[in-house]
Amino acid sequence: MSSKNPVRKAPRFVAEVDEGGLGAVDAVRVSDRKSNLWLDAWRDLRGRWMFWVSAVVILFIVFVAVFPGVFTSAPPNDNCILTVQTQAQAEEFGVPVGTRISNHGPLPGHPLGFTKQGCDVFSRIVHGTGTSLSVGIIVTLIVAVMGIVIGAFAGYFGGWLDSFLMRIGDIFFAIPYILAAVVIMSMFLRERNIFIISLAIGFFAWPATARILRSEVLRVKQLDYVMASEAIGVSKFRTMFTHVMPNSIAPVIIISTVGLAAAITAEATLSFLGVGLPANVFMSWGNDISAAQGSLRTAPQTLIYPSIALSVTVLAFIMLGETVRDALDPKARAAR
């Protein structure tokens, strides 16, 4: 007992017993709707306008990439003319013979004008969507797979494997991936295609993902359920795949959406620098922006419209990444 001098005799108070009684201790009360991390995240996403805006924009971009013919009938690369020379061409474009089509402004059927080569800007943007998007997706997949595998093995098995893999990661990390991609693309002058450029970008971008996954794996692997799983007799590999990886993958999904945007930009950058995809074979926003630099003053439309397409796409993926991050983070969810 406390040795203090009692100041007073406290009055005794006993509350009325609640009408419902005490109830069973720790009675199971599960709500009608199920819930887990991903379900909760989805419920949260549903209520965010930013998610819907970015999702609609991305779906639209994917649609454009898959079915470019729906949006334009003008060929992006063929039949480009610098000057209207024949009567047939004059009727087609609705301008007199002798008009310069190169860098010309909008004409009926060609809403965004023409490039220096006399190709339809709108058509080139529409047909370039597929290239930019494929590069983005392939790079993201390469980065995610390499990052997840290397990060998970390094984090979960630790020891010398961890040191070895992470030092390799540091070496790659030290080389700016744009610089590395420039070097690699210069080596493949003839074989340049979507896969080569994606590999060139992705092969040097994985260390960031690997680091994030590794730190998450380090956190998850000391949780009791991982130990419990091993004690039950689950093998180390199976524990890693069934318990550790699914629980540490969330941050990778988040940075992947942002990384996808970065990959699209990287392709555009490489094309702009002239080491990307060959302009005469692949329509790509980066190529168009690169080609437009010479005629910026006289024909700004050749630069502005591909840039807008690039920005909107990148913005949509970044917005998606932001909302997914907030939805997967219970703390951010509570603060809303």
Next chain:
Amino acid sequence: MTALEPLLKVEDLEVAFKTQDGFVPAVRGVNFDIYPGETVAIVGESGSGKSTTALAIINLLPGSGSITGGRVLFEGRDLTQLSRREMEAVRGREIGLVPQDPMNSLNPVHRIGFQVEETIRANGLAGSRREVRKRAIQVLQEAGLSDAHERLRQFPHEFSGGMRQRVLIGIGLSSHPKLLIADEPTSALDVTVQKKILDHLETLTNESNTAVIFITHDLGLAAERAENLVVMNRGRIVESGPALEILQDPRHPYTQRLVAAAPSLASKRIRSAAARGDSLATAEAATSERSLDLVSVAERTAETSSESAEPVIEFRDVTKVFKIRTGGPRSIPFTAVDKVSFQVPRGSTMALVGESGSGKSTAAKLLLRLEDITSGTILVEGKDVGALGKQELLQLRSKMQPVFQDPYGSLDPLHNIGNTIAEPLNVHRVGDAASRKARVREVLEQVALPESVLTRYPNELSGGQRQRVAIARALALKPEIVVLDEAVSALDVLVQAQVLNLLAELQAELGLTYLFITHDLAVVRVIADHVTVMQRGRVVEQASVSEVFDNPKTEYTRELLAAIPGADIPLAV
């Protein structure tokens, strides 16, 4: 006496938290008084609103919470009406706070001295730099830290948990407040440290005649440290009054339940019932309450223990040395388990007791072979655990299952309950899909969970329910040995009683052998047959439960026993 005015008068206090589904009340119409110099304990389980009440008094509710009604009169002033500036003048200077978690309550990047001086400066207790420093040294000395002068220059990580809590108590009392709010000040500390800290706190507050609001989940601790109790449940006060009266004669059914379930009080009752020569059964309340009465648990464990059974688990001079990396190529050896030997007879419960760092959890991990033994042997049913091949180890693991401490960490949040319980069955390829399903249902019934939880995820269940799921998973393979590593430590008393009862029942029914690892001697009295007390990796004492409790041989064990809160409270049994 009657002329005395209450220092703090809480009237019809209502607190609500804003959530996505609107306002959720957390404190509903709470009334109590505190007089100068007295200690009032607010007791309740997690979620009962005890901490929220305390934080509402000093207006430090977390962002989404707000006071929605009632008054908090401190010396006649209504604290709920004060402006931020006025409230800041009250906090620290007139009402001090000792926070719950000493590990996270000090800023790790600042020296102790800076943090103590900050308080002194903020409350204007001293002017010049030298005076502030002098006062800071004084504060640490009062808090019971030797070499206060040196201590000021150290960082929090150089302090143990108990020392950090002393610093926090020093900070809380530095300006001689009239009221000190201590929010579970020692829950994170070992029992012996807890006793020392609370003794010291009591001396300090007695000297300065400071009133104390003591918030705790432990009824025994509350009764030992406070003259008046306020018992809260679901945001309401269910019973309040003098501590002794409440313990000896709990009137509200909730309080009665709480008293029956508190381990520290139960062991007292077991002893007195045994001393009187009564059957323990007479101490039992109505049969419906049986599942929560720890005395009945103890009785059941006593029934099941068989003395002459052969040992299932045997530790022979088991040693585990960890290498602690020092940042360079060198490493320091650290002996976590030092020549530990003991035997656990079949169908009995061996409790491995010790404070943090005693090596008890490491011993469990060695048994489960989650760590490799440095030297010595562990025999399970006569087989050397360390020498087993992969296949034999898998076989052993089907016979020996663990249940871990943290009910929030021991279940994979992405697997539903059905899959979680079925996992060991799948790994060991027991039966076909249908029989596995049937087995999952069966163990779920054994741990008293409805079938509806099968498709649910862990975050939908409470801590106690998760622990029951973890027990179900452990039982799925029909093991003979269950290793319980602090399996009930994180649970509220009522839930703890329920789980302990479940464990005792399962042992009686299935003839299980338990290795029960805990820091709580009070629980040991209830559940175990034999006790091994560990200190710094070594076995200090080893005997049957009654021997250890009635006739402890070593000083350390005596200390541990004395530190059980509420051990010397006279109870009406």
